Amino acid sequence: MRTVVRHRLFWPAAVLVVLLLSNLISSPGFFSVTLQDGHLYGSVVDILRRAAPLILVAVGMTLVIATGGIDLSVGSVMAISGALACVRIADGAGWAVAVLAALALSLILGLWNGVLVSVIGIQPIIATLILMVAGRGIAQLITGGQIINVTDDAYRVIGAGYALAIPVSVLIAAAMVAVAVVLTRRTALGLLLQAVGGNPVASRLAGVHARRLTLLVYVFAGLCAGIAGLIYSSNVSSADSNAAGNLIELDAILAVVIGGTALTGGHFSLAGTTLGAVLIEALNVTTVTLGIPVETTLLFKAVVVVVLCLVQSATFRTLVLRRRKNAIGAPA
């Protein structure tokens, strides 16, 4: 029991379970999953489907944060990727061409961030701020300031379709998580990333190509954000440069922090991040089913951030522990 409670992911998992269970109050059939026309339907499936873009973005963010960096531009990259895909399709290109073009552009944008951080040596938060500010402008430039609506059934499958009874977006997210896990845990890549995050100078002296690795994680984060942008725009069959990925960078960072990855870099948990992303989406769904005003989710997020950061803060922990020890040790 004690080892279970002590586990890194115990608290986020507990919060997720409580959140899901609290849905039973207003909708007793919350957990029922039905198979209809060969598609899985149900609130739980819906949470996963809605969480797919966030999971993707957060997984990319996790690797960036593992190297001690941060990527603020993911929301803008989402908007650009969705915009380019929709505009290409509206111009009459096939969906595959459009998707490939969008992904290629996302890779380039990721490369841009990576070059700024690793080659020019700008602080990550500042380097990615540039694309965060300019990105939405670029997305609007691509769409001409319009909301582009597309009617392409094949494209719609990415965000709203089903395969093997499971939503395609969930499958894509799961595949990317699997790729990230295999790359970082089955090869030495994960270890090297942690080394770079733990101490860039020491890792470079130890022969790790810190610069190349840093470049790589930003490219990966760009790719993840690009795919997330495709899922988002495909799900609503349109490209909205302002709404796509709005504030998702903050949610993604939140998911990473909830998952137990320290913002200072050095160690990371992809499972934790996925859990964190699902938790955030479950929170959004729960507030709706419970009839709580949607605005309170922001307050809740604030509380979660504060509590999690306090728990992670060494000073706070020693402060609390000392007090507890005093209380036990005090004679009267």
Next chain:
Amino acid sequence: MTALGTTPATNKQAPPARNRVYRPKLRQLPVLATLALLIIMYVIGTANYRGFSDTQVVLNILVDNAFLLVVAAGMTFVILTGGIDLSVGAVVALTTTLAATLLDAGWPPAVVLPAMLLGGTLFGTGMGAVIHFFKIEPFIATLAGMFLARGLALLINRNSITITDGFWTSVAQQRIRFAPGVFISSSVVVALVVVLLGAYVLAYTRFGRTVYAIGGNADSALLMGLPVGRTRIGVYAVSGFCSALGGLLLSFYMLSGYSLHAQGLELDAIAAVVIGGVLLTGGSGYLFGTVLGVLVLGLIQTILTFQGTLSSWWTRIVVGALLFAFIVLQRLVTRRVR
């Protein structure tokens, strides 16, 4: 003998000849670059668009951006210590919402105004305390503050609240006229006073020196016996105060309180500070630079308005490009110093 003795003294008084030609200090370079950019933009504007050279065009930039100027001034303090404050936009929104709600409930302006300023200051102090005592990264602590403030504002009222208070409307309409058709609003006066006060504090007080010292190297500052904790909390309090004041100025400008006011204002403020030549890692920069940064942002918008055919999204792209240019410039400058 006497000649030997007097030489150092004369050397001290008379500056060396090479200094006769004005050579800017390296850390002033970004500010001068911004100033040059501003002048070039203005010249291009006046050359291409009729009516651009009108004095009121320049004054309108101040009128439209008075609240941004105040918020960016607060942000400058925080960034000079090497921190960041993401909560400013949300605090502005919360201030407008809360002020409008209280005025609507019949509270007198004489109570609402100080209450808002005090509230903003306390909010900033709280975040500063969390950052300092629990060693939480400013980015995360102020992110939580942003969620909290925006959430509270939404909780108070989701809709836009019109302000009909007599004092508010009279301040909103008040114009300080220099000549027929040449005027500024009272918000501009407030903003300029804040900037002058801020510049004075940064340049001539112990608090200001400590701010630069922390930004330069917090550990050294601590070892020097400077009040690092108090100052670090202080800059977030200043930023909170400036955000609340900016919120009040925005509520004068808009005559409404709305929880979705000032979305993305934190980005504008950070952009203004960076374009103004303040080093984002802290320790170097001037409040005067921030003023220039705000003016550059305002001038971009004015040029786009005069151009007419260019769409609004070019603002963001141009601001992004400028950010890039200035960050790379800073990088080069700091590299040469080291």
